[in-house]
Amino acid sequence: MVVSLETHSNTMTVIKKVAIFGASGNFGTPITSALVSAGFDVTIITRIESLSTFPPGIAIIKSEYTVERLTAALRGQDAAICVVGPAGNSTQEVMIDAAEAAGVERFIVNDFGWGPNFRSLPEFQQIGAQRRIAWERARELAEANPRFTYTGITIGNPIDWAIRRFPAMGFDIERRSAVIYDAGSEEFTGTTLEGIGQAVVGVLTHPDATANRFVKARSIQTNQNQLLDAFQRATGQAWEIRRESVKDRLESGRKKHEEGNGGWILDLLVYQLYEPGAARCIVAPGDDPDVELLEMREETPDDIVGKVLNAAASGDEK
Known part of the structure; x- marks a missing residue:
């Protein structure tokens, strides 16, 4: 070139x-x-x-x-x-x-x-x-x-890599379970x-x-609900769903930050991603x-989920 x-x-x-x-x-x-x-x-x-x-x-x-x-x-x-x-x-x-x-x-x-x-x-x-x-x-x-x-x-959000690597984002691929934060409708943009x-x-x-x-x-603008639907379509099964509030992540992350616990970063990243009504991560x-x-x-939730599941099936840790 x-x-x-x-x-x-x-x-x-x-x-x-x-x-x-x-x-x-x-x-x-x-x-x-x-x-x-x-x-x-x-x-x-x-x-x-x-x-x-x-x-x-x-x-x-x-x-x-x-x-x-x-x-x-x-x-x-x-x-x-x-x-x-x-x-x-x-x-x-x-x-x-x-x-x-x-x-x-x-x-x-x-x-x-x-x-x-x-x-x-x-x-x-x-x-x-x-x-x-x-x-x-x-x-x-x-x-x-x-x-x-x-x-x-x-x-x-490096979306396919992050979903695969961090279940705290809401999707546990191995257990076929999801944590949906608040209404699950907060949108964000991501790049595969x-x-x-x-x-x-x-x-x-x-x-x-x-x-x-x-x-x-x-690559995409999406939300948790759209991704959950795509995961359930791709796997042909209903996932176990748990509901949480991102405010709990905010409180947990700030407490960890004060204590010098490195886990604060993921907690606060999840809060920023899904904070209701903020549109922070578009x-x-x-x-x-x-x-x-x-x-x-431009990719769809089904495209993203396909990449995540293919990486999981191949054992790709990257």
């Missing part, structure tokens, strides 16, 4: 060669697959001590994560993507500095979450502040160097693992329109122009 990008100097460059950090992770795996399928020339950059395995046929560079070493590793790349896990997120500034020094045209920052303008609870402010450090560094370098650009991708890959490809396919900003991705409405720009495929 050859993608043209018109810079401020009206010269034309090409996004063909793409480096990715975190290629073996939950989101890195589908992103890497999508890039390869779209025809990009992909290089995986990983730590020297990494024991991760990668698909055959993809170039791999093992490097120390210093600006000097990563600048050398990134030289000749047109774009770089950071999708490392939380433990490696503190190194993102080094990656950004190295990418700019190496002449990389586009850096996709490690957001893949709720975005910079999300109305999060106060307990998440510290986490948000930590993430903004890298975003701000990318913005500063882009302002100083017009040939260096960045993009953040807001995905909302496949959709995350589509979004990255969309950014690199439309580099001019996605430069120096956060774009919004979505981060990409259906008429958002980014969804069309990124060429996102």
Whole structure:
């Protein structure tokens, strides 16, 4: 794939060669697959001590994560993507500095979450502040160097991955049981693992329109009731249903937060997702122009449930 990008100097460059950090992770795996399928020339950059395995046929560079070493590793790349896990997120500034020094045209920052303008609870402010450090560094370098650009991708709920991994979201696949919070009708937007890959490809396919900003991705807008109906259709059986209020999750999460119990994060995420009447987690409405720009495929609750059940049946933990 050859993608043209018109810079401020009206010269034309090409996004063909793409480096990715975190290629073996939950989101890195589908992103890497999508890039390869779209025809990009992909290089995986990983730590020297990494024991991760990668698909055959993809170039791999093992490097120390210093600006000097990563600048050398990134030289000749047109774009770089950071999708490392939380433990490696503190190194993102080094990656950004190295990418700019190496002449990389586009850096996709490690957001893949709720975005910079999300109305999060106060307990998440510290986490948000930590993430903004890298975003701000990318913005500063882009302002100083017009040939260096960045993009953040807001995905909302990573829906098929999250449902499979976190029964607290309301669906226990193994037990065929559901917890429906309040009326079960609070809507939210989500992006599947496949959709995350589509979004990255969309950014690199439309580099001019996605430069120096956060774009919004979505595969679906849905609610618990719709998903429950889809699960029961797909499995051909009535699920055991329990009713709870998200206010209990809010109280539990805040108590855990005060006690220093890490479990507070999931409790408060569930509250934010299903808070009645808040529409807090509709981060990409259906008429958002980014969804069309990124060429996102709209999915149904049955599509989502099919992906969740197929992943469960295959034992896929990602």
